[in-house]
Amino acid sequence: MRSGENNLRSKIRGLADGVATGLAVLSTVLVVLPLLLIFGYLIYKGASSLNLDFFTQIPKPEGETGGGMANAIVGSGVVLAIASLLGIPVGIGSGIFLAEFGRGTKLAEAVRFTADVLNGVPSIVMGVAVYALVVTPQMPFSALSGGVALGIMMIPTVCRTTEEMLLMVPHAVREAALGLGVPNWRSVLSITVKTASPGIITGCMLAFARVAGETAPLIFTAFGNAFWSVSLTRPIAALPLEIYKYASSPYEDQHRQAWAGALVLIILIVLAVSLVRYVTSRGVLKGAS
Amino acid sequence: MNANVSEIRIPQVQLQPEPGSPDGKRPPKSEASEVRRYLLSRGNSAIADRGFRWLMVLCALSIFGIVVLIATELVKGSHLSWTKFGLDFFFKSFIDPDTKQPSYWDPVNEHFSALPFLYGTLVSSFLALLMAVPLAIGVAVFLTEMCPAVLRGPLAFLTELLAAIPSVIYGLWAMFMLVPLMRQYVNPLAIKLLGWTGFFDDSNPTGLGFLTAGVILAIMILPIISSLTREVMNAVPHSQREAVLALGATRWEMIQMAVLRNARIGIVGAIILGLGRALGETMAVTMVIGNSLDIQRSILSNGNSMASVIANQYAEASSDLHLSALTEIGLALFIVTIIVNALARLLVWAVTRGAPARVN
Amino acid sequence: MGVGIEVTNLNAWYGTNHTLQDINLNIPANHATALIGPSGCGKSTFVRCLNRMHETNPIARVTGTVRIGELDIYADAQPVEIRRRVGMVFQRPNPFPTMSIFDNVAAGLKLNGFSNRRALDDIVEKSLKNSALWDEVKDDLKKKSGASLSGGQQQRLCIARALAVDPEVLLMDEPASALDPVSTSKIEDLIFQLKSQYTIVIVTHNMQQAARVAEKTGFFLNGRMVEFDSTHKIFTNPSDKRTEDYITGRFG
Numbered sequence: 001m002r003s004g005e006n007n008l009r010s011k012i013r014g015l016a017d018g019v020a021t022g023l024a025v026l027s028t029v030l031v032v033l034p035l036l037l038i039f040g041y042l043i044y045k046g047a048s049s050l051n052l053d054f055f056t057q058i059p060k061p062e063g064e065t066g067g068g069m070a071n072a073i074v075g076s077g078v079v080l081a082i083a084s085l086l087g088i089p090v091g092i093g094s095g096i097f098l099a100e101f102g103r104g105t106k107l108a109e110a111v112r113f114t115a116d117v118l119n120g121v122p123s124i125v126m127g128v129a130v131y132a133l134v135v136t137p138q139m140p141f142s143a144l145s146g147g148v149a150l151g152i153m154m155i156p157t158v159c160r161t162t163e164e165m166l167l168m169v170p171h172a173v174r175e176a177a178l179g180l181g182v183p184n185w186r187s188v189l190s191i192t193v194k195t196a197s198p199g200i201i202t203g204c205m206l207a208f209a210r211v212a213g214e215t216a217p218l219i220f221t222a223f224g225n226a227f228w229s230v231s232l233t234r235p236i237a238a239l240p241l242e243i244y245k246y247a248s249s250p251y252e253d254q255h256r257q258a259w260a261g262a263l264v265l266i267i268l269i270v271l272a273v274s275l276v277r278y279v280t281s282r283g284v285l286k287g288a289s
Numbered sequence: 290m291n292a293n294v295s296e297i298r299i300p301q302v303q304l305q306p307e308p309g310s311p312d313g314k315r316p317p318k319s320e321a322s323e324v325r326r327y328l329l330s331r332g333n334s335a336i337a338d339r340g341f342r343w344l345m346v347l348c349a350l351s352i353f354g355i356v357v358l359i360a361t362e363l364v365k366g367s368h369l370s371w372t373k374f375g376l377d378f379f380f381k382s383f384i385d386p387d388t389k390q391p392s393y394w395d396p397v398n399e400h401f402s403a404l405p406f407l408y409g410t411l412v413s414s415f416l417a418l419l420m421a422v423p424l425a426i427g428v429a430v431f432l433t434e435m436c437p438a439v440l441r442g443p444l445a446f447l448t449e450l451l452a453a454i455p456s457v458i459y460g461l462w463a464m465f466m467l468v469p470l471m472r473q474y475v476n477p478l479a480i481k482l483l484g485w486t487g488f489f490d491d492s493n494p495t496g497l498g499f500l501t502a503g504v505i506l507a508i509m510i511l512p513i514i515s516s517l518t519r520e521v522m523n524a525v526p527h528s529q530r531e532a533v534l535a536l537g538a539t540r541w542e543m544i545q546m547a548v549l550r551n552a553r554i555g556i557v558g559a560i561i562l563g564l565g566r567a568l569g570e571t572m573a574v575t576m577v578i579g580n581s582l583d584i585q586r587s588i589l590s591n592g593n594s595m596a597s598v599i600a601n602q603y604a605e606a607s608s609d610l611h612l613s614a615l616t617e618i619g620l621a622l623f624i625v626t627i628i629v630n631a632l633a634r635l636l637v638w639a640v641t642r643g644a645p646a647r648v649n
Numbered sequence: 650m651g652v653g654i655e656v657t658n659l660n661a662w663y664g665t666n667h668t669l670q671d672i673n674l675n676i677p678a679n680h681a682t683a684l685i686g687p688s689g690c691g692k693s694t695f696v697r698c699l700n701r702m703h704e705t706n707p708i709a710r711v712t713g714t715v716r717i718g719e720l721d722i723y724a725d726a727q728p729v730e731i732r733r734r735v736g737m738v739f740q741r742p743n744p745f746p747t748m749s750i751f752d753n754v755a756a757g758l759k760l761n762g763f764s765n766r767r768a769l770d771d772i773v774e775k776s777l778k779n780s781a782l783w784d785e786v787k788d789d790l791k792k793k794s795g796a797s798l799s800g801g802q803q804q805r806l807c808i809a810r811a812l813a814v815d816p817e818v819l820l821m822d823e824p825a826s827a828l829d830p831v832s833t834s835k836i837e838d839l840i841f842q843l844k845s846q847y848t849i850v851i852v853t854h855n856m857q858q859a860a861r862v863a864e865k866t867g868f869f870l871n872g873r874m875v876e877f878d879s880t881h882k883i884f885t886n887p888s889d890k891r892t893e894d895y896i897t898g899r900f901g
Contacts, residue, residue: 013539020541024435027427028444031515034508035451038462045465093348101342102349111349113631114356120630121359121623122569124596128603128619132362152355159352172743176807178705180757180814181733183334185341190760195747213455216571216596220604240457244572247461255465262458273453277446324758324772324815328734331761333727 039266046263049256054264059226059242065253069261071228075143075237076212078230079222082147083211087154088204092193094155095162095200100188112160119156126153127217135221143229143236146222150214154207161203165196202276209272213265215240239265363623366616369609370401378617379403394582394598396607401614403621405584409499409592413574414567416503416588417510422560424507425514432515433522434544445519452512460576463505468577471504472496476589490587497579499588505573510563517562521555521640522548551640558636565629569622571596595622652718652817652848653678654699659713661694661703668694670872672713676865681840681849683859683880686869687900692852695869696820699850700735701728717818733761735818736811741827742803744795744810750786753795753806757814772813780809781839801832808839812847819843821851825858837862856896860884868892 053068060067094111102108130149135141169192177187193200215238218224223235224245230236239261246258370378383400385392393402428448432441472495479500480489529547538546549556579591580601593601595618606612654676661669669691676682684692697703698711701722715722722731744753752759754773763769773790777783782805786793795806804824811819821840825833840849840862853859859866860880867877868889876883876892887893894900 013542017539017541020430020544021435024427024431027424028431028436030424031428031451031511032444032447035447037466038454038459041462041466042458090348090351093345094352097345097349101345107349111352113634114352116634117627117630118352118356120565120569120626122571122596122626124571124599125363125569125619125623125626126359128366128599128616129359129362131603132366132616133358155352155355170743172739172741173745175702175705175739176743176745176810177756177760179700179702179732179737179739180760180810181328181729181731182757182760183729184338185334186760188341191745195745197747209453213457215455215457216600219600223604240455243461244457244576247457247464247576258461262461265455266458269453269455270450273450277449322815323768324763324813325734327763328758328761328814329730331733332730334729335727 042259042263042266045256045259046261049260050263054257054260058228059257062249062251067257069237069239069242069257069264071225072237072239072242072261073264074228074230075222075225076239078143078232078236079146079150079218079238080208080212082144082232083150083154084204084208086148086151087207087211088158090151091155091158091204091207092162092200094159095166096188096193098159098163099166100192112163115156115159118152122216123149123153123214124216124219127219127221130217131220139233141221141223141235142233143222144232146218146236146238147232149217149221150211153211153214153217154204157207157210158204161206162196162200165199165203166192168199169195198279202279205272206276209269209276212272213240213269215244219244360623363616363620366613367620369613370617371613373610374401374614377402378614379407379621392582393584396602396611399608399610401610403595403614403618405582406593406595406598406618408584409578410568410594410596412499412588412592413502413506413578413594414564416500417506417567418560418564420503420507421511421514421563425511425559425563426518426556428511428515429518429522430544430549433519434540434548448512448515451508452516456509456570456572457576459505459509460573463501463573463577467505468496468501470496471498471501476500479589487586488588490589492585492587493579493590495579495591497577498591499578502574502578502592502594503588505577506567506570509570509573510566513566514559514563517559517637518552518556521552521559521637524555524640525551555637555640558633558638558640561629561636562633565626565633568629569596569626571600575600595619654818654848654850655714655716656699657714657716659695659698659715660711661691661698662710663694663706664708668872669698672874674867674874674877676848676850678848679845680865681844681851681863683863683866684850684852684869685854685856685859685866685895687895688854690869691872692869693822696737696822696850696852699818699820700737701731702737704728733757733814734816735820736814736816738804738807738811738819738821738824740823742800742807744798744803744806746794746796748795749791750793750795750798750806751790754809754813756810761814773809776809776813779812779843780805781835782806782809799832801828801835804828804832804836805839808836812843816847818848818850821849823852823854826854833858856884868895870895 053066054070055068055073056070057066057068058071059069094115098108098111102111126149130145130152134145134148173195174187174192177191178184182191218238218241222238222241224241225235225237243258243261243265246254246261249255378401381402382391382393382404383395383402384390385395386398392400393405395401432445436444476496480491483489525548529551530543533543533547574594575597578593578597580593580597581591582593585592599615599619603612603615606615656672656674656676659669659672660667672695684695686692694703699715699717703709703711711723714724717731717735720726745756748756751773754776755769758769758772774783777786782802785802786798795803798806804827808824825836828836837858840851843849851859851863863880865878866880866883868875868883868887868891870891876887876889878888883892884896887896
């Protein structure tokens, strides 16, 4: 009977709809769950290990308890500073090229594609390449090589976000500058880039936050250092490196410190990411609509 | 012209006097001409403009330069190993002269074969995809089609946060929370339920191994697959959804027919991108995969991936050949990830029709 | 003090599209000249050829001669130099969004390296007075951003910005078309006052506006200049039938 058939079919369809919805909700829960577990565990294990020593002392010799990761925090700062000095100008320059000079050209498409390729290179491979390139017998490991590796990794992100933000500047603004007889280079820098600068800055912060947590490229470039060192040509400690080493060590005390380090790192990253989200959701370009 | 034209005279408009009629005194403008003189003296900016343009082009070209440099260094570094082992590097095993057993990676006797690491990378990535793809699509479907608007922002933010966690922190958490969990609950259960397949045995009671690595990898690649899937799903025009709903489809049927079907190319692209990420993932995998140089059938056994063996051994490679072999693995990883990523971008671009937003 | 513009055999292309064909005319100094015609007839393109903005589009091309005063602007000068002497006001107001009112007006000078603070203050004040905006903004010069003004005020700000560099010619491409009637009439009054000091070329699709403000009018159609004569003659006794058809509203 047709109505019976239809009834059954629509019931099955309704059931399928319900099951699908349920599975989708379940997936979401299963995805959010590890996030909560990770953060929860991190805070639980890390907060108890955070003390003043952590931020002011260098590691104690193996087997001894106490000490901190102060040198690693400073070391990360040095390496990231070098990375930013390399990655941000080159990234912004490439972004300016893509948006202002190369629009529609084949060259620009090739640059964009290559930037995406660079983005997808595993960070460990980056470390291997930079090692082969920069490291010499006289200078086997150095802060400089670590900074270069991380700097290269920043370039694609900074480049793409800069291009995106510059493309959002209305053409009328550029025309206004040109119409006044402002030289092109001045117009690009003082008008277009300046208008897009909130977005460009957040792009830089995004790239910065991403490389701040990178460990693999540093394993054989920066290498790590148990003592205070800010020299550019010697091995240097870095926070993610220390976390890795301490996590793999057999000592409970070092595990504890690994958690503390992880907590510090994740707080910095979450702050950066949240700031980025806040700025972009508020509207990146003031009044330029 | 003709009389009609007078009808078109615009009424009540004061027409302008003919040019040439006197129009009053012009005030002297000595200050204004200071501005004019200044601007005239500024001259041409052609040189500065050209210089600036070349600087920007240089920055853009440096990206090419960097990729070329990386490739060159990898090829140079692999040369020793490539000339010694050739293609066998990826496929053959050796017989260990001492134990007379097949061995793959022997720094002492300088025999190197990357087969276990290829195997490890493939197995862990495959497991990761198996677990991540259904969940990622489920989350994407929920967030784009089912989620109440007020929850969407926070939930999307949370999934993005997953992407921001560094690999080493994933590894740390996996070592101390996931591994015991696997060891105590999941692995024994898997052995009991699935041991008959031959892929689960109890030879490795540590909780490390391929499966654990697969789980943590799955968590890590989930955000990418999910966010890109959401993007391609959002690119499907609303008219498609409405057309199907108007025919009386349930919501799930609408999602299947209108959204997923139209977006499937892009979703495949998202999955491939996730694969690309999984292939190169290093730290978390290194910390839980168990670091073994063997090939075993059980996915609960320890192993190594291409990335993890480099991370473990590169800094202390015992010989030039050892270093070269590791570099060759790096080169292989480089080439594979380029191909996979390029393929993924092409597929996603085909659906969203434009440069996809940065995906990190 | 303005200068006259002499256009000889001007042709312009966008790619293969022959947008302007054999334009010849003389625009008198210190008067307002209106250019009218239906959409797409090339009047905007023409005006953009006068300050070399047309060529900012990579597929654009120009042949012919444009003399502003004594200067052949294509053969004897660079675009940047020309644009400092020929100002432009665009259809939609486009103040610089990140700059204050003061900085907007001073932009043409500051971005060209002019740094004399006191002189800048005077110039900004004078320009804002000339564009009838001074009284409305004089207390907020450095506090308010250019984008926070109303549409009509923004357009007068753009006029002030163009005037601040003391150009000899002022080009206005449908300056009031995006504005309400009150702002429009303010801008027309402005043009009235300014034309004694500058040579003004105004593109408009509003014939009444042309009749109100301009001494001479040119009628463009399909890339050609059909008729160029005193406004009086164009609107009361045009020589060309096409002009008459346009005036009477038969098309456009």
